[in-house]
Amino acid sequence: MRQRITFVHEPQDGIDPETIGIHTNTLSVAGLKAAREDQITLSLAELPQELREALSQTKELHIRYVTPATYESIPPFNSQLSPGLHVYYTPKTEVGKEGQEFSDLISFTHLPSKNPQHPAGYEFYLRDSALSPAGAPSALGAYAKNICQSTSCQTRIDEASTATSIDLDFSSSTNTAKITTFWSSRAWDAVAVSKMDHTDRVELGILSNEKPIRPDDLNMSGFLTVLGDSKKPAPTMFQFPSRHHRHAAKVGTSFIEPTGLHPTLQLSISNSQPPKGREGCKLNAHLTLPRSIFPDKYQFRDSLYLASKNLTALHHVTVPVDLEAPEYTMSLWGSSLLVELAPPPPSLEAWTAEIPLHLRYLLPTESGYSSTSLPAPEVFWACEADEENALLPVGQGEGGGGVWGGEGAGAEYEV
Incomplete structure (x- = not known):
């Protein structure tokens, strides 16, 4: 099992590296204000047998829970989804064919595919209020514990009760499952990270954002260490x-009164300034709609x-969307909508x-x-990626550190 723990703080919240304590297989740090991401990578051999069998017919599986609580993002953690539970699933073979484990997808909707030769993808969404009364982190924790077998893995999951988001990801191209837990920026009075199993690889980074050289780049500096291998932070x-960046504009939402059976969602946006230094950028809104509310593509x-x-075009809507059915007769979770604003x-x-x-008519x-x-x-x-950024190498480490990774070219500016 491989664990990667990353703290990212604002430049003014930096800490003295001398306060980072490394003792054999334990690292400790105090007085840190930062966002935190924990990522656990598990091979197929580390998963329970029944889960390995189920995933044998899966091409990709992505599950993300996002808290309904308001939080501020910090680079490189700018990618956002609507609050609730999101599931994206792509089988290796067409659903319903022999050997397909996940054949009961009655509540899932189809995702568009650019290649008709590839199996269709599926999407599912559940509002936060529809999750277990114990809270969504606990619900996802139960899912995650079906993946984890080791004590160290389950300990990491137990820490996720206050997380901002939790991701479970599987890809057949790597045959690995990843559990990623993210906490928005907060004060960490005392943090202790231990290597609980001698076979684990635990990497830890304490990083800060620096002024970027190019508009679409992220520049980071700080300290990296591998527990058990490093005597001091490097x-x-x-x-x-990076594909995702912050934008200064703020967005508010409300329904125009009276709502009636044909509500209009009004987006109030604080300015119309496009990303600085970029041309040809398009402003979009992506809506995740429960089945009680739907769009009419016509x-x-x-x-x-x-x-x-103040709209330009409809770029995507879930199909089919039943325009007449009451909410309580539907099996599909709902629909998604991508519309370009003007x-x-x-x-x-x-x-x-x-x-x-x-x-829709409700019960x-x-x-x-x-x-x-x-x-x-x-x-x-x-925004479209320019040629210079498309050819830029990813994650070049300097100063004794290693490669901590990047996201590739292209750009989205989250409002």
Whole structure:
């Protein structure tokens, strides 16, 4: 099992490396204010037998839980999804064929595929309020413990009760499963990381963001160590192109009153400034809609109607979407929607865009009233990668450190 623990702090929150204590197979640090990411990598041989058999017919499986609590992102942890439980699954063979373990996908929706020769992907979403009363981290912890067998792995999962997000990922190309836990920036009064099993490889980094040399790069510096191998933290500095960046604009959401059966979601955006130094960037909104609310793709075909809502085009909507069925008769989880917005000329003035939606009939109640909700959308600028960044090497370590990795070229600016 391989473990990688990364702390990333703002430059003003740096610590004296002399305060980092390394004792044989344990590292300790105190008074650290930083975001934290723990990643555990497990080989197929380290997984339970029944899970290995199930994954034998899986090409890719990605599960992410995101807390509904508000938090501030910090590079390189800028990628965001709507709060709740997201599942993306791609089988090796077509669902329903002999040998396909995950054949009961009645609640999943299809994902578009660029290659018709490849098996279709599937998507599932569950709102945070629909998860177990004990809380989503506990629910995902139960899933994660089905993957973990060692004490050290389960100990790491138990620490995730206050996490901002938890990811479970499997890829047949590497035949490895990864559990990634992320905590947004907070004060860590005392942190102790131990190598609980002599066969484990535990890597730890305490890093800070530096001023980037190129617009799409992230420059980081700090200290890296491998428990059991390093006698003291090794200084390092590296840069890499990152797909996800922060944008200064803020977004608010509300429904225009009265809502009725045809609610309109209004996005209030604090400015229309595109990412600095980039041309041709497009502003998009991605909505994850529970089955009680749905879009009508035919409404997005009228260019004049779209212009009146400050929208440009519909780029994706889950198909099929039943336009008539009540919520309580549906088996699908819901639908997703990707729409390009039409911001006014660049300025610091606030503006709005409106996305038309529709409400399904809900299950009748004795009071005559029912409520529903949808998670906050992701709003982001999407920019094409330029040739210079596309050829830039990833994660070049310097100053005695190693390669800590990067994300590749391209850019999305999260609003």
